[in-house]
Amino acid sequence: MTERSTAQRRAAKGATMADVARLAGVALKTVSRVVNDEPNVRDEVRARVHAAIAEAGYRPNAAARALVTSRTRTLGVVTMSTTFRGPSAILAGVEAAARDAGYGIALTRTPTGSPEAIAAAMDALVDRGVDGIVILEPAQSTATIGHETPGTPVVVFEDRPGDSADWIRVGADDVGACREAVAHLLALGHGTVHHVAGPAGWRTSDARAEGWRTALEAAGRAVPAPVTGDWSAASGFEAGMALAARPDLTAVLCANDDMAIGLIHALEGRGLTVPGDVSVVGMDGSEVSAYLHTPLTTLAQDFEAIAREGVARLLDAVEGREPESRRVSVPVRLVVRASTDAPRIVAGEPA
Template sequence: MARRRRRGASMADVAQLAGVSSQTVSRVSNGHPGVVAGTRERVLAAMKQLGYRPNSAARALKRGEFRTLGVILFTLSTTGNVRTLEAIAASAAQQGYAITLQPVAVPTQTGVRGAFTRLGELAVDGIIVIMEVHLLDAATISLPPHVQVVVVDSDAGDHYSVVDTDQVGGAHLAVRHLLDLGHATVRHLAGPEDSFAAQRRERAWRDALEAAGRTAPPPVRGDWTAESGYRAGLGLAEDPACTAVFAANDQMALGLLRALHERGRRVPHDVSVVGFDDIPEAASFVPPLTTVHQDFAEVGRRCVEGVLRQIAEQAPEPGTVLVPTRLTLRASTAPPAGG
């Protein structure tokens, strides 16, 4: 004979054991301040003894809030996405919110719509999106009612609230640093063509060179990985005119350093290298990497702050918040040999 599943303790059971009304148990469960300390202690002890767990979903429906934020993203394979997600989770926890992660396996409009739908069914108060903006077409994406949205790292400011690193300012800092050292021009190891961050960094690199009266040489392209940086670096290493490279992220810069080393091009004596991100390992590269620092913790905090403000006001805030970048100088850059 199948064993009957044991029924969990109810609010009425707690009330009976503690010698109070069910309303008092409810007030204690909800953290209501108007309960005498002795009564509160008695109710909490009864809850513990009976193993009573308040129905958070029911409380959420009653209050009209779930204390949960959804996060939609494509991949956890990039350093930027991982560190941004970590920062969002930490900031949300500080505000008393949990996060529900909804990955999108296939970057399509259908995949994005499905992610929004699933998060709506899971009952979240707001959504933070880490993905490419061309999949956030307001005409085709139906957002769950009353759910506020903040987008990370995109140019969707006309439709959504956006939090982004100052990609353009950071790339300008990198290029200006290399030019100020005396390099005639700066080669660019760019990120994927479909990445908005890569597009902005590449455009800023080109603009900075043109502003200095230099013609931008053809960029070489990677896919954010160290392996792609290595492959691109083998070609750059064969060009004796290449004395300075701005890599669109630190991982590709790492592969580039390996390629230069294998081809006998010394860094920074023969070739100076600047990355972008300032990952924790950048200071341990050989040589330690000069790179553009992104404040991922501040990006995460601003995302959570923005979506919670929208929740409180029940109103979207189209526009973009830029988190400043700075150049972290280490040992991978120097004036060109003979300069």
């Protein structure tokens, strides 16, 4: 069995550059020049080599090239999850941007999201020879990762300043977005806004909570204790059960759409209506949010733009150009739908 498969492999292993050179009657190096589109080859020779390449069915050997150039034209991606909307949307954008630039993607997940797991994943990618590393939606603020990969540039999709000065940072303006959502709700007449946060320690959780809190403080409103979820609809449901009892509950900002869906389900189960009794804002702009029983007001992020921006900066660094900027913030758009409305009774003020 093993022998047969080895034989197959050997047979399948096609022509080498030397074969092409022989066929075209030129030197190895000339074939190399043609393959890599280098100048200083006569058109006639170039054509002859191309013909020989076609005839031999030659395909360059990536490992050999990587060995001598010590570049793999591969970007490593570290992500905790591929199922949540944010990471998967950014991953898609990263892959597209990389492919357009002739780079491949090496994917590693770190289900625990711990700093150690992330560091180990980064090391594994470096060992595989990636030219650059993309850190997607890390649970941990990058400040706590603190892992260096000398010689391999890193881009992290977060908007907040961190410790590793070398890292490129690109992120949605979570703080600004949540401020805008709170402003929207206050403008509708709500006395304050409750918050269902993402899990503690996630940078996005922190940023979103910060935007929510500072907006309330700036408006001089009470800041209710936030409830913490884990991004799942189930945790949003539990949060809803907990919040339903609060007397001043008229508006809730959830750190993602899934939790908002769970929350609404819980509120309705307790006899509260949305937006009649409680206004709800989600976050992430998931596609289904527009088609729910009560279409959800949400904060839509342009994940595609974030991804392209990040990959462009990373490739600048990989290819020895100084990145235009090491810190990019992409705006978030508030999409108002049916889940937010004026409160039935304007708290603390005469109607």
